[in-house]
Amino acid sequence: MKNLLSAIFIFILLFTACSKKESPGFGAEPEIRMKYDTTAVDSFSTGAVSVDIARKIRMSSPQYLDSVKEAKKLQEEENKIKAELEKENKTKQEEEKKKAEAEKKQKASETPSTTDAKTQ
Template identity: 50%
Template sequence: MKYLFFSAFVFSALSVSCSRKEPADLYPADNPKADYDTAAIDSFSNGATSIDVVRQIRMSSKQYQDSVKEAIKLQEQEKKLKEELEKENKKKAEEAQRTEEKNKAKTAEIPAAGDAKTE
């Protein structure tokens, strides 16, 4: 008789604990839903690449290499143009100095020649 009560108690405890329960609705209809995407996007998500890897990919691309070469050519051309302009400016300055010296020499000679004529 003891075993009968004990087995009935165990059977009832098992039937109560193992009975199928309805899960609570995790997303009830009356809860407002966000209008925006709430999924977190970070560097550890699938498909994400490191900034360094992306930088290396961009730097190794043919378009980037071409643009670097073109920039170097432009810099060289600008440097050459500046040097040529500087040379031209120096030549002009020298010529201007020469003409000024000649003009000063001529003006100095003219009064001296005029003084000799008046005496």
């Protein structure tokens, strides 16, 4: 009987020790994605270049520099055209004001002469 009780005790001890245990929270953790700063799949492969270095290379290329110069020229031309249009508009407005003032003076000088002619 003593052997039977000790065998049952050892069997229960082995059964509980060898059972599968699930770690709590292992399945609840979200998947973590890493962001790398390389353009190649493997950062140690040949041709792997840092994103910052690739950007500097692109910015120093002749095509990029030419496109920047063209954009500046276009912007300067647009600014010149706008300035010329503003000057023309100002001169037209000044001329219209002068014409309006001249017409007012003519009307003012004509009204007394017409009233004098009517009274005579």
